Amino acid sequence: MTTLVPLLGDQLSHSLASLRAIPKDAIILMMEVAAEATYVPHHPQKIALFFSAMRHFADELRAAGWQVDYIRIDDPDSSGDFAGEVARAAIRHKATRIVTVAGGEWRVLDDQQSWGEITGLPVEIRDDDRFLCPIDQFAAWAKGRKRMVMEDFYRLMRRQTGLLMDGDQPVGGQWNYDQENRKSVPKGHKFTPPLRFAPDAITADVIETVAARFGNHFGSLAGFGWAVTRAQALAALDDFIAHRLAGFGDYQDAMVTGEDVLNHSLLSPALNLGLLSPLEVCQAAEAAYVAGTAPLNAVEGFIRQILGWREYVRGLYWFAGPDYTARNHLNATRPLPALFWGAPTDLKCLGTAVDATRRNAMAHHIQRLMILGNFAMLVGTDPGEVHLWYLSVYADAIEWVEAPNVIGMSQFADGGLMATKPYAAGGAYVNRMSNHCKSCKYDVKIRTGPNACPLNSLYWDFLARHEAALSNNQRLWRMYDGWRRFSEEEQVRIRAQAATFLATLA
Known part of the structure; x- marks a missing residue:
């Protein structure tokens, strides 16, 4: 009896369900396959992050006594995809059964469900229990709701976990301190840079391979410094808690020229790979509040991103079904702009x-x-193209977390299943939350003319184009009231300004 345990690149957790209650002589199969690196043109740093973390984790498994069969991307005999490698391994090891954990997206789960037919072996697909809200629990919460408001779900999860709770009530008397988290950054403010990790020999080898095979993908490999082991991920967590959490709340919505990170944690890739658990990250932030080293607005805002948004979007992804990424409520068809x-x-x-x-x-x-x-x-970009771009370029973009944030939150392509309004804004928002406008070619304070910020006319044009679909949205009545206050001549000028800019995108 030989158990084959295929372990995917975002399942790098020693507590993984497929590693429990199986014989120690099981064969762990880990696979770097071309299909996963190229189904969208992933950023080279993203590919390098996955491969390096996988190779390090394989070494940890071996040190813990597991037998690991590791297929590298440059293996000349590789079939190039999961199903082919599982089939080859089943023959190679004379496997009698397969045990795996459900993949994080519909595409991968469909592949796993084919392994039994391909190999002729029984396949056990275990639930991924590293999340705080099981998929079936979210489905039960979501069933029958016209709109699945994240804030309602978040409060349920706060009560369920006890995070930042005083009995049945939130610590501090409020559930959400978002209104305190929209400050602009004072001139001259200094941010503490995040902890980064110099590539070791394993990572250096991966970077060389990725540069050779995927160097034509959008993105640079220079300066790679991601955590690729659990020890590094824990060090990155400690660094964030000590140096940036306290200021996270105030400036979490701010943008500053020359500052890529500000007070953000950069922990989402480690969370999504499985190097950190969501509960331990939330508990570390809560402990900082209890110790008095971080204020409540910062800690609550950070915990809400993980306990609220992260768990919520995963549940919504599986609840909405495999066709979610094809939704296009506003019938947007423009190709993704080259910029x-x-x-x-x-x-x-x-x-x-x-x-x-x-x-x-x-x-x-x-x-x-x-x-x-x-x-x-x-500008009316096809949301499917926007979705594929986000999935390609970000190190933390796995479809279960990326697609709802893009299709639902960013593009309103699901018609309001997730967001209560489109998150549309003109130049005034950017000017309020950043210092970008001060060094921009365009004048953010004017709507029309050769120097006008394009976002201003595009914003009003968007509202005008979709008035029939959106004007009854109660959260947009002020915006439409503002549009109707313009004279007919001004409305024509605004829309002509937008049309001129849109023509440049073609």
Whole structure:
């Protein structure tokens, strides 16, 4: 009896369900396959992060006494995909059964469900219990709801976990301190840079291989410094708690030219790989509040991103079904503008966000939502193309977490299943939350004319284009009231200004 345990690149946890209650002589199969590196053109740092973390984890498993069969991307006999490698391994090891943990997206789960027919072996697919809300629990909560408001789910999870709770009530008397977390950064404010990790021999070898095979993908490998082991991920967590958590709340929505990270944690890749657990990260932040080293608005805001958003979007992804990424409520059809792939743009906010993405395989949530996502939605970009771009370029982009944030939150393509309104904004928002406008070619304070910020006319044009679909949304009545206050002549000028800019994208 030989048990084969295929272990995927985002399942790098020693507590993984497939590693429990199986014989120690089981064969752990880990696979670097071309299909996973190329089904979208992943950022080279993202590929290197996965492969390096996988190789390090394989060594940890061997040190713990497991037998590991590791297939490298440069193996000349590799079939190039999961199913082919599972079939080869089953023959190679004379396997009698397969035990695995469900993949994190529909595409991978479909592949796993084919392994039994391909190999002729019984396949046990275990639930991934590393999350705080099981998929079936979320489905029970979501069933029958017209809109699945994250705040309601978040309060349920706070009570369930006891995080930042005083009995049945939230610590401090409020559930959400988001209103305190929208401050602009004072001039001259200094941020503490995050802990980064110099590549060791394993990572250096991976980087060389990735550069040779995937160097034509958008993104730079220079400066790679991600945590690739659990020990490094824990050190990164400690560094964030000690040096940036206290200021995270105040400036979590801010954008500053020349500052890629600000007070953000950069822990999402380690969480998604399985090097950290969501509960331990939340508990570390809560402990900082209890110890008096971080204020409540910062700790609550950070915990909400993990306990609230992260768990919520995973549940919604599986609840919504495999066709979720095809939704297009606003019937947007424009191809993705070339500036997303690095083509020059005079819009400072967009150029800054794309450049950070290219260099780091990372941009923080406001850049993703209110700069890149907002622009894509305003100009009417096909949400399917936007989804594939985000999935390609960010180190923490796995479809279960990326797709709801893009399709639902960023592009409003699900028609309001997730977000209560489109997150549309003009230049005033960018000017309020960043210092980009001060060094931009365009004047953020004007709507029309050769020097006008394009976001202003695009914002009003977006509202006008979708008035029939959106004007009854109660959260947009002020915006539509503002639009109707413009004279007919001004409305014509605004829409002509937007049309002129949109023509440049073609």
